[in-house]
Amino acid sequence: MKIAVCIKQVPDTTDVKIDPKTNTLIREGVTSICNPFDEYAIEEALLLREKHGGEVHVITMGPPQAIEVLKNALAVGADRVYLVSDKAFAGSDTLATAYALSKTIQKIGEVDLVICGKQAIDGDTAQVGPGVATRLGIPQLTYVSKIREINLEKKKIIVERLLEHGREVVESSLPALLTVVKDINEPRLPSLLGIKKAAKAQIPTLTAKDIGADENRIGLKGSPTWVVKVFSPEARGGSGEMLKGELTEIVPLLVNKLMDTKFIK
Amino acid sequence: MARLLIDKDTCTGCESCIPACPFGALSMKEGVAVVDEKCTFCGACVDVCPVRAITLEKEEKAATIDLSAYKDVWIFIEHEFGKVSNVSFELLGEGRKLADAVGSKLCGMLLGDKESVDQFAKEAIAYGAEKVYVMESPLLKQYRTDSYARAAVDLIRKYKPEIVLFGATTQGRDFAGTVATTLETGLTADCTGLDIDPETKYLRQTRPAFGGNIMATILDYPNYRPQMATVRPKVFSMPPRDDSRKGEIIRETLQMTEDQVRTTILEFIKGAETVNLVDAEIIVSGGRGVGGPDGFKPIRELAGVLNAAVGASRAAVDSGWIPYEHQVGQTGRTVRPKIYIACGISGSIQHQAGMKTSDIIVAINKDPEAPIFKIATYGVVGDLFTVLPLLTQEFKKRLGR
Numbered sequence: 001m002k003i004a005v006c007i008k009q010v011p012d013t014t015d016v017k018i019d020p021k022t023n024t025l026i027r028e029g030v031t032s033i034c035n036p037f038d039e040y041a042i043e044e045a046l047l048l049r050e051k052h053g054g055e056v057h058v059i060t061m062g063p064p065q066a067i068e069v070l071k072n073a074l075a076v077g078a079d080r081v082y083l084v085s086d087k088a089f090a091g092s093d094t095l096a097t098a099y100a101l102s103k104t105i106q107k108i109g110e111v112d113l114v115i116c117g118k119q120a121i122d123g124d125t126a127q128v129g130p131g132v133a134t135r136l137g138i139p140q141l142t143y144v145s146k147i148r149e150i151n152l153e154k155k156k157i158i159v160e161r162l163l164e165h166g167r168e169v170v171e172s173s174l175p176a177l178l179t180v181v182k183d184i185n186e187p188r189l190p191s192l193l194g195i196k197k198a199a200k201a202q203i204p205t206l207t208a209k210d211i212g213a214d215e216n217r218i219g220l221k222g223s224p225t226w227v228v229k230v231f232s233p234e235a236r237g238g239s240g241e242m243l244k245g246e247l248t249e250i251v252p253l254l255v256n257k258l259m260d261t262k263f264i265k
Numbered sequence: 266m267a268r269l270l271i272d273k274d275t276c277t278g279c280e281s282c283i284p285a286c287p288f289g290a291l292s293m294k295e296g297v298a299v300v301d302e303k304c305t306f307c308g309a310c311v312d313v314c315p316v317r318a319i320t321l322e323k324e325e326k327a328a329t330i331d332l333s334a335y336k337d338v339w340i341f342i343e344h345e346f347g348k349v350s351n352v353s354f355e356l357l358g359e360g361r362k363l364a365d366a367v368g369s370k371l372c373g374m375l376l377g378d379k380e381s382v383d384q385f386a387k388e389a390i391a392y393g394a395e396k397v398y399v400m401e402s403p404l405l406k407q408y409r410t411d412s413y414a415r416a417a418v419d420l421i422r423k424y425k426p427e428i429v430l431f432g433a434t435t436q437g438r439d440f441a442g443t444v445a446t447t448l449e450t451g452l453t454a455d456c457t458g459l460d461i462d463p464e465t466k467y468l469r470q471t472r473p474a475f476g477g478n479i480m481a482t483i484l485d486y487p488n489y490r491p492q493m494a495t496v497r498p499k500v501f502s503m504p505p506r507d508d509s510r511k512g513e514i515i516r517e518t519l520q521m522t523e524d525q526v527r528t529t530i531l532e533f534i535k536g537a538e539t540v541n542l543v544d545a546e547i548i549v550s551g552g553r554g555v556g557g558p559d560g561f562k563p564i565r566e567l568a569g570v571l572n573a574a575v576g577a578s579r580a581a582v583d584s585g586w587i588p589y590e591h592q593v594g595q596t597g598r599t600v601r602p603k604i605y606i607a608c609g610i611s612g613s614i615q616h617q618a619g620m621k622t623s624d625i626i627v628a629i630n631k632d633p634e635a636p637i638f639k640i641a642t643y644g645v646v647g648d649l650f651t652v653l654p655l656l657t658q659e660f661k662k663r664l665g666r
Contacts, residue, residue: 011289011475030289036596063302091306094454098446121595122475125454130410130442139527140410142439145589158531162590163435164543165346166536172528182596183589220306224451224489229482230287230309233473236621240628240641250645251655254627255663257643261625263546263603264571264664 001054001152003045004111006101006132007038007073009066010122034069037117040180043187044147045115046077052152055079057108061089061100067203074198075190082108086207091220094123098131100218103211105136112152114177118143126179133177141172145183150174268322269300269310275318282310282319287479307481329488338364339398339426339491341417342375342389343436345408349385351503351544352432356496357393358504359459360430363468366461369427373397376416378406390512393504397512398424402519404526408436411526414443416519421448423517426491428468430459433495434543441495451485453494457622458482468492476595476618498543499601536590540574547604550576550593550620551586554609554630554649558586563653564608570660576600576620578610594619608649612637629653 012033045056058073060066061084070081084104092100105111114136119126126142133140145162148169155174160167162181190198208218216222243250258264276297283291283298290303291310298310298319308321338360343350357371364371373389375382375397386397400416421429421444429444431437433455445452458471462484470483470492485492542548549568551561561575568575577591593600595615605623610616612628612635620626621640628641629652638644645652660666 087302090302090304094442094452095446095449123454124474124476126438127442127445127452127454130439131446134414134443134446140439140443141528143435160534161435164541167534169531169534170528171531176527181589182592224449224485225453225483226486227305227307227481228469228484230307231480231482233477233480236626236640236642240626240638240644242638242644242646244646247647247652247655250647251652251659254643254645255656255659258604258625258627259663261603263625264660 001048001052001112001150002108002110003048003054003056004105004108004114005038005041005045005056005058005073005078006114006116006128007042007058007060007069008035008117008120008122009033009060009062009069010035010120032065032068034072035117035120035122037119037121037180037182038069039117039187040182040184041115041117042073042076042078043185044178044180045113046188047185048113048147048150052150054112057082057111059084059101059104059108061085061092061097061104064205070203071198071201072190074201075194076188077194081201081203083203083205084211085205088208088213088215088219091223092218093223093225094125094127094131095224096218096222098128098135099222100208100211100213101128102132102135103213104206105132107206107211112175113157114138114175116177116179118179118181129177129179136175136177138175138177139172140177140179141170142179144178144180147178147184269304269306270320270322271298271300272318272320273297275316277316277318279315281313281315285309285313287475330490332487332490335425335427335490337370337372337396337424337426338367338428339372339374339421339430340389340394341429341431341437341440342373342385342397343432343434344377344381344385345436347381349388350432350434350498352434352437352496352498353389354392354503355498355501356430356432357389359496359501361393361504363428363459363461367427367466370395372426374417374420374429376400376405376413378403381406386514387508390510391506391508393510395512397514399514399516400519401516402521404519404521404523407530408440409526409528409530410439410443411528412519412521413440414447415521417444418447419520420517421491424515429491429493431493431495433497437495441493445493448491450489450491450493453483456494456496457500459494459496468494470494476614477621478614478618497599497601538574540568540572542574542576542591542593542598542600545574545600545602547571547573547606548576548593548600548602548620548623549573549606549608550578550610551581551608551649552578552610552616553580553584555581555586556609560609560650561587563650563657567606567653567657567660570657570664570666573604573606574602576605578613578616607637607641608653610637611635612640
């Protein structure tokens with residue numbers, strides 16, 4: 001079974017803080033990590049390979065330093081990794097990014113399954129997965145919390161999708177694209193041998209030309225949306241009220257305050 | 266290609282631009298600011314430079330399509346389990362303002378089988394739609410990506426709306442991504458603010474990014490239409506319902522057969538909780554401080570009295586004390602209740618990303634230094650196992666439950 005996994009390098013938001021004076025993001029010392037949801041995507045691909053055999057191909061699109069997340073993917077056991085990187089991709093929005101990723105997957109060829117994280121924690125759009133599926137012309141199964149069954153002969157897959165009100169069990173034809181949520185597995189840690197191997201690995205960089213991308217569909221040129229302004233969110237209205245005193249006084253006071261809001265019915 | 270230009274002679278090396286960049290693309294080199302390939306041309310640095318040394322050269326994108334062919338504001342009327350999602354009505358309320366600002370009509374887009382469209386078209390009109398575009402087919406009884414996307418794409422291509430809005434629910438986000446890609450048009454995810462640029466009449470879409478640490482306003486280039494966005498539930502209020510309103514219903518039939526739909530829904534396993542996190546007006550949430558699965562007992566008791574949903578922090582979920590579907594935060598759900606009661610939750614940035622837009626936040630924590638108190642409306646320093654039973658008792662008394 002041939003599986004492609006799309007991952008993204010993102011800033012670790014544990015480090016992202018707002019400067020209380022200037023109210024801007026403090027970027028200093030912010031480390032880059034693999035998007036947490038994508039680690040579940042890689043793990044699910046590795047688990048499927050263990051069960052059904054095959055290859056796991058991991059792709060990331062980003063600046064040259066995004067190579068780090070690919071090294072991690074190699075260290076946990078990915079067979080092949082690809083860095084899709086080119087100045088021509090700069091300014092790509094979700095439509096252009098999905099296009100570039102789909103061209104890369106087509107170049108890899110003959111893929112049975114594509115797995116992505118539910119969304120990336122920096123942009124939080126959840127749009128690239130459906131975009132890639134649509135470009136590839138394959139069905140999408142989003143918010144997957146469990147793969148119940150895969151039948152490669154009959155080319156079908158049954159998954160559980162975690163929705164607002166419960167879990168939907170869906171059958172789909174293969175090839176298909178899944179986006180996965182955190183509940184699906186427990187990502188493994190890389191082995192020492194894996195880390196050593198990854199450190200030595202030569203990671204191929206694919207340019208826009210390499211993947212055969214139409215220059216009108218990538219970068220700023222291929223992006224319908226355009227960020228016109230970036231600003232800090234309004235802070236919550238002042239600092240909160242600490243209720244002090246004996247609990248026998250605080251509790252009725254808090255209940256009064258909450259009852260006054262009329263939100264409790 | 267767009268370019269960010271930094272005038273080396275004008276730059277004073279004040280470093281104001283460096284923290285302003287949300288992408289960390291600026292740094293200092295030999296006393297002047299330099300930009301690297303992480304730049305996305307957002308222009309955040311341009312405004313903060315005190316000496317105007319930074320300019321953004323955008324490629325001019327001329328309109329290549331006939332913009333006047335695109336008219337009206339469309340709201341996707343989402344329904345599930347025989348009920349229209351509240352977010353669709355909220356969007357009809359907000360859509361009214363947008364339609365007035367661009368001088369066009371407010372319309373619903375409704376997909377479903379006969380029974381659901383007959384009922385829900387009337388409701389869409391009662392909540393303000395002047396027209397409802399309906400695609401009816403047994404294939405549309407339940408949401409499935411293939412049949413719904415085909416129906417929407419056909420309607421949008423035929424009637425050419427200027428703006429299409431969807432709720433940012435699991436259904437809306439699955440759906441809109443496919444529709445926008447098929448139409449090759451722009452889509453802005455998870456918006457919390459919408460308005461019309463008074464000059465160009467284009468839709469300005471504002472959304473949080475980086476876990477809510479920054480806000481971005483996004484426009485669509487004029488050679489892509491319709492302008493599409495998914496919008497978070499509960500950001501806009503419900504408009505009043507008026508069943509005496511009249512509206513036009515335009516019906517189309519779906520040119521598709523079951524064998525063209527590549528997925529089949531086998532079953533739906535309903536969640537164990539009676540109140541789900543996304544719809545909840547009140548959420549009582551537990552974190553590391555609850556200490557174990559039994560620690561959720563006082564949380565569930567308070568939630569029971571308040572008809573609230575039960576939430577949890579990542580720490581509690583990862584410890585195996587409560588299932589993942591309860592997790593609030595960056596790797597869980599984003600919620601926006603009227604009241605969020607955080608019990609034994611320290612309030613990491615990641616947890617805050619999922620709940621800090623709640624109207625009222627109550628924090629109960631033993632540690633007076635816990636970051637949750639910084640965003641709390643009301644804070645109580647104390648042991649949740651002492652405070653919660655007292656709170657539950659007091660609410661029972663007041664509510665007569």
